[in-house]
Amino acid sequence: MTGVPGFDDLDVDQLSARAGAKWAQATAEGLIPSWVADMDFPVAPEVRRALCERIESSDLGYPDWFRGTPLRAEFSRRMASRYGWEPDPDAVREQTDLIQALQIVLHLATTRGDSVAIQTPNYPPFLSTLRRMGLQQIDFPFVDTGSGWALDFDTFERSVARYRPRVLILVNPHNPTGRVHTRDELERIADIAERFDILVVSDEIHAELIYEPHRHIPFASLGPEVAARTVTITSASKAFNLAGLRCAVVHYGPTGLLSRRDGEPFDLYGTVSVPGVVATLAAWQHGDAWQTDLIRVLDRNRRRVHDRLGAEVPAARHHLPEATYLSWVDAGALGVEDPVARVGERGGILVEGGQRFGRDYRSHVRINFATSEALLGRILDGVTAGLTEGGRRKAPPAN
Ligand SMILES: Cc1ncc(COP(=O)(O)O)c(C=O)c1O
Secondary structure, X not given: OOOOOOOOOOOHHHHHOOOOHHHHHHHHOOOEEEOOOOOOOOOOHHHHHHHHHHHHOOOOOOOOOOOOOOHHHHHHHHHHHHHOOOOOHHHEEEEOOHHHHHHHHHHHHXXXXXXXXXXXXXXXXXXXXXXXXXOEEEEEEEEEOOOOEEEOHHHHHHHHHHHOOOEEEEEOOOOOOOOOOOHHHHHHHHHHHHHOOOEEEEEOOOOOOEOOOOOOOOHHHHOHHHHOOEEEEEOOOOOOOOHHHOOEEEEEOOHHHHHHHHOOOOOOOOOOOHHHHHHHHHHHXXXXXXXXXXXXXXXXXXXXXXXXXXXXXXXXXXOOOOEOOEEEEEOHHHOOOOHHHHHHHXXXXXXXXXXXXXXXXXXXXXXXXXXXXXXXXXXXHHHHHHHHOOOOOOOOOOO
């Protein structure tokens, strides 16, 4: 597959002129960006049309959402049609983004000094949230089995028994490893949560960026008891590239927690904007065909990353992501002191450094492959040049 219109015809000059963080920060340093999790592709035409129509109509006054936005019912419909899970729309609330949603739940469900478990590595703002809220981080680590990333349940169970975390933050599909948890894994997690009475916050923001034959299973869909201890947080922002519009949904399984949230002053947690809701509705109602094309392009790109790293930097550890447009690469065997600086200086590419994803990941980098075929080629030229020059190339091939 070459040259997919709307995905592979990106103009670097136009991208470089963007004000968004991904391109602005890289361009200021004279680099091509492959870092923050935004895609380079134009937003789906259906979403652009809906936004333009709303702006053209000047219908930008106070929205008529006194009993919630239409996203509550739409989220419920999407979960039912995609996964056979039928969340109650009345238990859905809107927040500007997932970090805010997580912080509200932690604010309501924990006190300073409590333990909170989280898979490691993990999305950096979640880790800094725990630090800033004075919560003790309990690691649920991934280990490299040689054929993929697997959760280390033994370590986790020991930590849970010892530190008794109040909450588990479960990111599934997972950033940065790209793992999609199987039903067996999720049921094992649910069993631990049940035995130790842990509230689960399930971040499913990457659920629609998934590759065959993997299947997303909403954690709360495992059964009524699991749903009753699960808060699900998600949005259209990753799968439709709308992060700047600040619009997310939160489904509260635990009724007591929802009552506490609703007992707060009406505007304390802010509210979402008309463009955010209009775009999310358009994406969920009319964006499926665009998303099918997107997944084909991303599937090609993930294989390209995997193949080139395997061929040109065989000592780097890397597994084909099962979801997301992010590749997690362990450059530890290459003997490179600071892989981000090396890839920047010698390759001209800005990648995300592993140390932000947890204390043990200094030797890792995360690559964002949501871009055109040509730009991905340049990114991979830069990454392989940065990682190979002066590095050892003799180790066995990565899986
Ligand atoms: C796992 C995960 N959760 C949440 C987010 C960000 O969500 P938001 O911008 O809605 O806070 C990201 C962004 O990349 C992410 O990867």
